[in-house]
Amino acid sequence: MKNNILLLTDSYKLSHYKQYPAGTSQIYSYFESRGGKFDYITFFGLQYLLKEYLAGQVVTQAKIDQATQLYAAHFGTDTLFNREGWQYILDKHQGRLPIRIKAVAEGSVIPTHNVLMTVENTDPECFWLSNFLETLLVQLWYPCTVATTSKAVKNLILDYLEQTGDPSLIDFKLHDFGFRGVSSVESASIGGAAHLVNFMGTDTVAALTFIQEYYQSNSMFGFSIPAAEHSTITSWTQDGELDAYRNMLQQYPEGLVAVVSDSYDVYHACEKLWGEALKDEILQRNGTLVVRPDSGIPKEVVLRVTEILGEKLGYTINSKGYKVLNPKIRVIQGDGVNYESIGEILENLAANGWSADNITFGMGGALLQKVHRDTQKFAFKCSCATVNGEDRLVFKDPITDHGKKSKKGRLKLILNDTHYQTVNQDEDGADLLQTVFENGEIIKEFTFDEVKNQANV
Template structure:
């Protein structure tokens, strides 16, 4: 009978008494099954953590969480609790008498002595010159003093700086341009009285799918900045204050010792912006290299004003025009395939839905970009875009459909019920909360295909019973992944075995078992899986659904994978 000697008990046993181990030449472990079990039990008993322990410093029985770990101790914990250990370290580091730290803690009352905020762990603040302890601070305040090098002059300067910054406003209307434009006023030829410029889309190099640019956002720009903003932040402010801020900025950024602000003061005295703007109608599809806007000064004293506005116009209009132009391409694409597949474009205006707000650079950016999208679609979750349309374009959500959405869930909602209650989640949403109208349910939180093939079909009667609104629809919505792969499926993520590697099914199954065993070990190193593993693999162009049933050994309320035999 074939057998081998166990390295632990030294008994010669049959090979069946040993676990499989592919790393050994004979394919078996060096220890018999019984010795392996004994070793595992000893390891579990030795590593069993204690829940409480007596501190040798303060003589209190405390939970294990109050001790630092120490692998050299049988309990796996230090002899003294964290508080006692920290106290010893601090007293030794700063040469404090025993009990001094306790006095400081009592004085601080578990709160930072600067910001007065209560924190769990206070830092010891000391003088870096004398090493004398001054008190207890939170880590932020302690680091702050260190960064200021304990220098009271620096701290006073910081206070003055913060107080001054509260007075400063990021709204000086004459500082809303590229800095180099500020110097252009004196660079024009002498005797120049009028400057006439245009704003033109130049190229589709980076968006070749766009053949024409949608003209949009100009009215919003004029109302928001040239009227409202300048009225409030320039003409509505004190002239001397405006001029002083302007001179201060130029002195320390363009390094002009005595900046001239007379032109700013003259404009303030004039009381309005002496410019004339002409533009194409909004909604016009503009070929590239065709001007959309022209601008010219109407007062010879203010030739510098014309091109000063270029920066502001570009930063404001680029986003809504680009978004609208991209939305136009998508709308044309969706219309094309809607006609080819259904013969109608009904509903397409809601299919290109805007979820872009979270990816925008602030609320104003979201409003303008979302407004551009609304030119071609009415489905949106960007609320500021609808408000922008009402405020700047006289839209009225009470008399017309500007933009809209539907009740919808997200992963946090689906997760809150738990996977075991997923069907009941769908039933409650469909039947109790939204018995009519449209409701959109994110469905790939766990298993999209289980939702499509099991849960939704089981609720067919409840779905068909929803009535009372012009449209009664349950939307099964995916929230991630490639839409084409979600609809059509893909083999790119499935393990594939070729004929060259596996000439027959027997070899294929052996390789597949090794693959699934490695997959199980890597994904569940502590036996979290706890049962059979089902996996799809591809062999010779066909998909096989395989089930792997490993043996499991149970100790200390966990599962541990051992070699299959």
């Protein structure tokens, strides 16, 4: 049975409803990044989880019966599963979850150590439900981390464009190559969409339909170009390498076209084939050839390839004093690309007088797969429990790791001038957390246009 919400949790959550103090009527929890690789978070992906798993009638008799049978076998007893609690939700709430979720606007860029989302039950009989949903809701770490990584790369490249070239080129400077490197089609969809919060280049087609389905848009937010892979070049044999390249120029006589050029000797290809034998065809073509090296030490290979192409096809000096290749030729690096190597490549180009205008990056595994929950140290913690009608401040502060200290009380996020701050709800300041889900209904939706606009505020 697909998407049985009763089964989308960790096993130990099943026993927690018996563990809260007698008289508990509400559990209030929050979601935050406790730091990590980058000092801010681009918030994205909650709307997908709400639409796919939480909205509408998600509890049915068949799902309760399935869970009863599965958990009895899983635990070896039928005494742990809270069948009565789920039956109550079905009978009293028609299978809709009595939960309120508040969150920052999708696309918001918020400093770490701030509340991003809160979760609380709206029916006192369902106090156990708030943290039962933790397992599912914490999967927000993935789209948030991808969107944050993409944002950080955007800021890095933009710094070099402002120093050496044209900042208006930023939207297509990082291309998503990650589909084949992720664990599932779902990961490609979610992570690919998270990247498109910041950029417009992608080869992850699954991200495009994801945006259309979950973010109310039939517009196109991701774009690509015709490009070669090694099989389409090497099938011509090494002796036919020149013919393979010429075929690419002839098959795509206009616009951008990318050609992998390291099948044998990338320097020979740039100097003798692209730079001499095919030079006139490149210069006469109505478009831009993008040469792709795909092996070696990235910062060294990119610089040498750029210098060869500059020598053979020409370059100009821009107003900032940096060299820009003839507009008929550019370079894309798609091997060994991550946040650190991008910085190294751009720094090496700049140190040798070359503008960041000349290079685009394709990022795969490091964008969509080489991330985990602790990349940005995401956590979901209870901060308030109502017991016998009184709120209790709930927190932890391990003596062995004060970095895991959690927040207390009912929280809100405010903006003081340009400074975000998490404070208690009774303190001054307008709360930036909006109710997005309540009692089975999505209250606030965001289009992808709105998400992108928010990310660039």
